[in-house]
Amino acid sequence: GSDSDGGGSAANPTTIRIGYQIIPNGDLIVKNKGWLEEAFGKDVKIEWSLFDSGGSVNEAIVAGALDIGLAGSSPVSRGISQGITYQVPWIHDVIGKAESLVAKEGIATIADLKGKTVATPFASTAHFSLLAALADAGVAEADVNVIDAEPADIYAAWQRGDIDAAYVWNPNLAKMIAEGGTVLITSADLAAKGKTTYDLSVVTNDFASKYPAAVQTWVAQQDRAVALINDNPDDAAASLAVEMSITAEEAKAQLGDLVFVSAKDQAGADYLGGGLAANLFAAAKFNVEQGKIDAVKDEAEYTKAVNATFAAAVK
Amino acid sequence: MNEANDAAKVAGASGSGHPLRLRALSHTYRTERGATHAVGPIDLEVAPGEFLSLLGPSGCGKTTLLQILAGFVHPSDGSVMLGDQPVSAPAADRGVVFQQSSALLPWRSVRQNVELGLQLAGANKAARRTRADAELARVGLTDFADRPVYELSGGMQQRVQIARVLANDPELLLMDEPFGALDAMTREHLQGELRHLWRTTGRTMVLITHSVEEAVALGSRVLVMSPRPGRIVFDQPSPFANSDRPLSVMLDDPDFHEECRRVRSAIEH
Amino acid sequence: MNEANDAAKVAGASGSGHPLRLRALSHTYRTERGATHAVGPIDLEVAPGEFLSLLGPSGCGKTTLLQILAGFVHPSDGSVMLGDQPVSAPAADRGVVFQQSSALLPWRSVRQNVELGLQLAGANKAARRTRADAELARVGLTDFADRPVYELSGGMQQRVQIARVLANDPELLLMDEPFGALDAMTREHLQGELRHLWRTTGRTMVLITHSVEEAVALGSRVLVMSPRPGRIVFDQPSPFANSDRPLSVMLDDPDFHEECRRVRSAIEH
Amino acid sequence: MSTPVAVAIEEDEQANAMPTRHRGRTFALRLLSLGVVFGLWWLLTALKIWSPLILPAPSAVWRAFVQSVTTDGPRRGLAGYYLWEHLWASLQRILKGVGYAIIVGPLLGLALASFRWVRIVVEPWVGFLRALPPLGYFSLLIIWFGIDDTSKIWLLFLAAFPPITIATIVGVERVRTDRLNGARSLGASRLQVIRHITLPSALPDVLTGIRVAFGFAWTTIVAAETANGIPGIGGLAWATKKENRTDVAILCVIVIGITAVLIDAVLQRLEHRLVPWKHHA
């Protein structure tokens, strides 16, 4: 969207560069259905780039290679703390049971994890949730052997019995539960305790101020996808199945583990209207306590980085 | 291979050994640029204990013939038999002195190069060293025993090769211009040593040389090959092999000169 | 370099050129195994158009001396001047025929190898080919012009080297046993060619050889070196260089024999 | 010189020298070894020791292959592209990255081997560069060259040029002294020596370096395609691995392996054509 044509704030850019991830939410449905292309018409080119993690999306945004991206609340909180100039106009989903702490038989509580090996992909929302769960249960991180691994590798290690527990997401989570794992806590449980994690969208401040109309259109399409998920989950799952190379049944099951919030609700105080900014600030403070980042910015920075106006404006 | 070697060592001193038989031997090199008929057809019988001198114009196939005898090259036609064994691969019973000294091993000292054959046969350290030092003394390189071979001059490297092969005591000795890079004096000395060796051990020897004088003085039988494809065009016994006179003295003998002239004319026609 | 080369080409036919001056020249090889004093001290003056024959025992430093003259080796002591230029690097005014033929390029055909010098000097294709073919004819390799060099016999490769250097027409020709690997006939033919070349072009030549006959027959001046460290122990003009008789005929001349005997005794003492 | 017994094996392998009978037997043997490996794979999965999420059955990989080349309703190939589109995208990146390396590597190697001061200054940096993990510095490339192909090609280039450079240095150092001296006394200038002697002499080594570089570039393709790597066979492998579509990941690995073996075969053939004198160097 760096191309400026006329500079008028109402005008659309000639291209919109979007970084997406393979997560079963509205973003993939919008992509699969071609709604953006439809909404913007032929004059705007939509460029979709696949990313493997929120960290990479952060990088690409700093590199000026993206206008809009998808990242978990952990990377976004870190990004704001590090001074990346972007804002959150939309919450793709609230992570519910899709991410959970699952343990081998014989481990019934989080306190039992003392001295055990727990794996999670570092720097992810799951990592954040694991640390939050341990802190909540009064278990010091040093008493648990927390190791970093990619989800597929975590599953491999789980099968061999190399690890005792893991905080992961689907499809590995479902596999591990099916193979006798016990769920100790879910992200939904943590959300209830105020440690909510999200999949968020970020848009660069540059782009948002230059092309607010485009962002508005984009948000509208996202809301349309949320509506589809809630009203016609079969149709939504069919689209996701194609994008994720899985079956429609699997896609539908995965959708059930996330919470999708309509634009109207997002604009409210629980989410973009205030709750999210507080959450991002709290996450940053937590990260500093855990020694994961150096410093926290003023709470105002986090408030500024959450923008409810677009969601509020959706009809 | 080792049996043949041992047999040769026992038989050696008594002057016996195995006859060498070449039947309709012929070789053609085939490359992308076409075929080169290098040598043959050759029929030849060499009795044990003969000393063959082989002469012929450059490129007539002498080296090729020698490599066939050594077992390095499979002839495209015909056969070679040593005793009743066909020659098909190199073995310790046939020692080879190469035209160039690239067969020496640069990571070994001069002495270690000479010891190679004995080491391969499993001789112990002391025996190896004694034998190697004796051969090095024979070729006049005692002072250079501990040098790496690449610090030696061309002629000195050639002498290392000769010592290496002599230390291995082969039944059949194949030499491709072994004295080519040597000065007259060293050459004469080594010619004397070779003749002495031949007389005392009765080994069969094949010597490729470009010097008619050398061929006539050393060989008990002189062969001349035609230009490519090389065939045997001259094959006569030489009476001077048993003489004790060094080459420089023989040069004064008119009989010797006459013989040389005959050989030379065979080459030129 | 190119200027010198052109100058040589013009000056060549008239027999003029530059004198070669060696002053207190000496060389010691230093390796991990200690130092080898290979050659020198040598003081020598060579007039333009002389034909120097160099004899000496194996390992006495002949090749080392030649490599210093060629500019391949920096002497550890003393100096070499060609005219008023110090010799410090190889250049086209000094052609070299190596003791071994490993300097040939395997990716080029025989003809392309001979053309190399002309190509480097920027001669056009036709001129290169004419000249190369003439030199190949001189050494008797016309039939092998299109072969890669590694398909040639040892002696043939040596002849390619000679042709390659001759095609380049150097002011000073340095040859390290160029005829060592050749049969008597080919050798005599090339000796004749070399003598002819020397007479008609007046080039300065240095020939290392192990054949006293060759040295005396070809050289206008015969030098003998002592065993290592090589010094000049014999330095006399030879009257036979201007004779037209081939070597084989000269062998019948008692004067020639007498001369050879004198040189030989210089080597042996 | 000659056709000695000891190298007979090797010469047999030259395509144009190999009799048809041998070729047939070679083919049969390779098919057999392929069969054995497949059999083992099938057995391992049939025994159900491990979950198919980790080692999928051959049949599952075959199904993934079928999916990857067909369209079914809204699904077009895998991740929106057919298998050959993924492969071709990666191949283009590799050809470009290694292509630049083939230009830069020998030149740099030559400069390093020929000029003392260049070597002193530059060599440690080459050593430094060739050890750097692509995953460690890829973000720098993205900032400098963007998220599109340029940064990927740079990454592949940076992976490919060091082995070529090192091979060139080794090749140059190996050139026979006689050859260099001979050319110089035929009047070759320093540059002419490099052009007419050093380069051709080092050619066999350079070609070996290029073969190693191609292999190495392939191992880097997944790292290069972790960001915006679709279409791309490495990007497909990475994305599907994240989703535990191990069948697709293994399909990609097999396609990458086969393509690499084919490229290597072409390079070996080229080597035989370009340096028939290799064994006489």
Place this chain on the structure above:
Amino acid sequence: MSTPVAVAIEEDEQANAMPTRHRGRTFALRLLSLGVVFGLWWLLTALKIWSPLILPAPSAVWRAFVQSVTTDGPRRGLAGYYLWEHLWASLQRILKGVGYAIIVGPLLGLALASFRWVRIVVEPWVGFLRALPPLGYFSLLIIWFGIDDTSKIWLLFLAAFPPITIATIVGVERVRTDRLNGARSLGASRLQVIRHITLPSALPDVLTGIRVAFGFAWTTIVAAETANGIPGIGGLAWATKKENRTDVAILCVIVIGITAVLIDAVLQRLEHRLVPWKHHA
């Protein structure tokens, strides 16, 4: 034979032949080039063209370094370990992985170059293996060898052995025919030829292969340490990269690069000691 002008440069570089004056100048030049690169880096960051998130200032990397070797309240080094603990963990894995490759690579290369049938059957698999992206098959190694060091060492081994194998094959094919023939007619059996002629002749090539292999292994360390890689310099780079802590990532990259250059220097020295005859082979 001789000390010709053309190789004078190279011989100068041999440590024991280099006069002290030269060594001093070499050192000064290298320091200078280091200075220039640092200066450029500093300049680039001072000009603030790019966000420090992408290219942090030297001072930031220095701060990360200080953090990595100190303890401050609950923070002990970085990610719970001091820098040298990370480095030592990785070094051990690399030494083991490459160590096994140094045993297997030459043996396999020798077998491939010596026995026709081995080559026909095994060579395509080696070619296949050496192109596989570690990120594509690492999960398989984890299921087979666990999430601890064994799977990492396997990955490093798999990265390191193919270049050694290929180098060995090239070296064996290069052995002079005369040398082989000479040994056989001195009575060497096939095995003796390999032991006394082939192996020593191929040694310079094998050593070059080992140098290349070490470089590869370092580039693979991050991939190997993506799973349970702490302590480990690659694991640290990976974890901090995911957290967008570019200063630490760059610190890791620098430490990896310097360590690799030092190892290479040791290997080159070893090469000079082991094969002083390299230029006369």
